Amino acid sequence: MSAPLADRFETHEHDVLVIGAGGAGLRAAIEALAQGVSVGVVCKSLLGKAHTVMAEGGIAAAMANVDPADNWRTHFRDTMRGGKMLNNWRMAQLHAQEAPARIHELEQWGALFDRTENGQILQRAFGGHTFRRLCHVGDRTGLEMIRTLQDRGVHMGFDVYMECTVVQLLKDGPRIAGAIAYWREQGRFVVFKAKSVVIATGGIGKAWPITSNSWEYTGDGMALAYEAGADLLDMEFVQFHPTGMVWPPGVQGILVTEAVRGEGGILRNKLGERFMEKYDPKRMELSTRDVVARSIYIEVREGRGTEHGGAFLDISHKPAEYVKRKLPSMYHQFKELADVDITKGPMEVGPTCHYMMGGIRVDAETAQSTVPGLFAAGEAAAGLHGANRLGGNSLSDLLVFGRRAGFAAAEHAKKVSSPAMDPAQLDRAEKEALEPFQRKDGENPYAIHRDLQTTMQNLVGIFRNRDDVHRALGALQKFRQRLARVSVEGSRMFNPGWHLALELKSLLTVSEAVARSVLVREESRGAHSRIDFPNLDPAWGSKNNIIRREGAAMALRQEALPDLPAELKQILAEEK
């Protein structure tokens, strides 16, 4: 590397660079460290604040502690059925097989799950799971998980670069070479040179206004990978969680854990009808999230919603002490934010944008993307969940594929030479990122963001149709033009307006990928509901949508799903 470059940019070199410090990123970092390579972790927030911390209900794994009949085959089948068979079968298999070991590992690192009467990890029921399968800690499972991983990683010795945002991946010819980022605190740029990069940046919920997701969820990782030439897969599948808070306005979208239903919560409309009897009489409240979200939406649309446009979710028939013990944060959340005592009366809930099933296309065994040296795990990666994710399968996904990504990234780093850095890439990235400061009186990034959110909510929400999505694509085009005129005030020191201006680029990329994929999939499957094509189409059931950058244009094509091996077909055919 030439001297001027090192002078211009603070530079760090690692074998493996992990972007994102949630469950997947931390688990990847821990595994890569265990393989004896040097690891850096870059994250937009402080360590321990990533979105995983908000996960509530539990981690799905066929441990069979509560229901002895459970096993990986049933978990595999539940996952595939929940995903409407669009899942990558190999990922679903690995996930079901490896999740129990990943949870035992967490316990050995100090995690303390709720216990059964004979001293094992307690498991609770959740939507779409045949058996009681979710290992949990009350309703703060994610906090337990992230704290455990965080402390493990810190003591193993990874370097963490907190409050640091990656703006571009660097390439050395076709392979990955690292990333350029800026420190949020000072606005200075920093270069990470790395032989392998693992993207674990989570989802895209901030493209919608009503969401359970935090400000970090702007699709950065997917957009970075796309720009670097990687394929994105199944971007039409966005999960709306059935139960977000709907009142008061400021808390709209905040998650109400599925554990409320897992512990026996009942959904009713304003007429007092237990409406899930109409939509899924067999599984009722514990139907899959796509079904429950649509059901609530339809009840509201047809005039049977609550005062604030939701449904009632009631757990008050359970003893108050039990509710407080098993759902402590829900109890406090409603008491403090909505003046509702959930041990005495119902909550008002409605769908909230929650999770992205689509994302970076990866190899099942190694989590490698279509770009050599670029890996992805967790919500940023696609494949495991197909058309709809089951509750509890996300935390187990983070652990299973975080570990696989970390392992493969370390192996890759051991095999390849140090990449060359291209100063021109760095200069371009820096220049582009600073442009909003050069303009005066341009577009306000917050105004563009609000308009984008309104568009996505109204036109690319739970129910979609061709005309709406066409209009959304037109609007996205205009937002791009406005983003080219965006300006920010103030200095580069911790400047949220500037940060948002840069994140808008990612948000627009992923929003367009979602809209394009929604438009071509002319059927309804899992979380993707087309009003104009309300039924499953078997032809679409064997195809993935794949998005790749071609020059400046977004190209979309279909590929056939890989064939299921006979023994897995057998498992899926079994009635249960």
Place this chain on the structure above:
Amino acid sequence: MAEARLQVFRGDANSGQAVDYKVPVAPGMVVLDALHYIQGHLSPDLAVRWNCKAGKCGSCSAEVNGRPRLTCKTRMDSLPLDQPIVIRPMKSFPVIKDLVTDVSWNYKVNKKIPPFQPRPGVEWKFFQEDVDRVQEFRKCIECFLCQNVCHVLREHDKHEEFAGPRFFVRVAGLEMHPLDGVSRTKLLRDELGLGLCNITKCCTEVCPEEIRITDNAIIPLKERVVDQFYDPLHWLVRKIRGAAE
């Protein structure tokens, strides 16, 4: 619609002043919503940390009308709106910009604490009553409000010799883990400065997770230190066996 006046600290490590903003008040609104309104409509470069907006991540700590709070859990209708709401950054940590402070010291302290290590050959089985106590400590969301109000840090600035309530809670969680085999009592006495705490319970009062920090974590840890180092019987045993711990 009702309107609130906010006086928000704007500035950095060198200088700063309170700046007035007028914000419309909606039902159920929290202080963090008001700060977001300022960012979105009045001053896009206002620096605020936040993530979950649901009291689960502990990012949005600040001092609201002089009281250390999570701004995402502080309802506007709990504050008198006939006077300005004064919002300042946490005092015990250096200001970076506006409401964002440098909390990196906490991460350095954390590194000193030896992690969980199971006793060799221990059977991996324990019951809910064994973990109830520890699960209370593990509720900590690291908002650092307890660190902010602790007078050993806030008034006496003993960051070098004192770990603060957050890390006593963390050590308590490890020490009382039913399978843990490491002793951290010497560390508590010599490096984490447990003796400097004179149990005024300010930390317990501000904890948004309602962890009984003083009663359940700090006092039992103090007892362990006393038992180990100041109990004559223990002293004699140590003397005879020549062990440091």
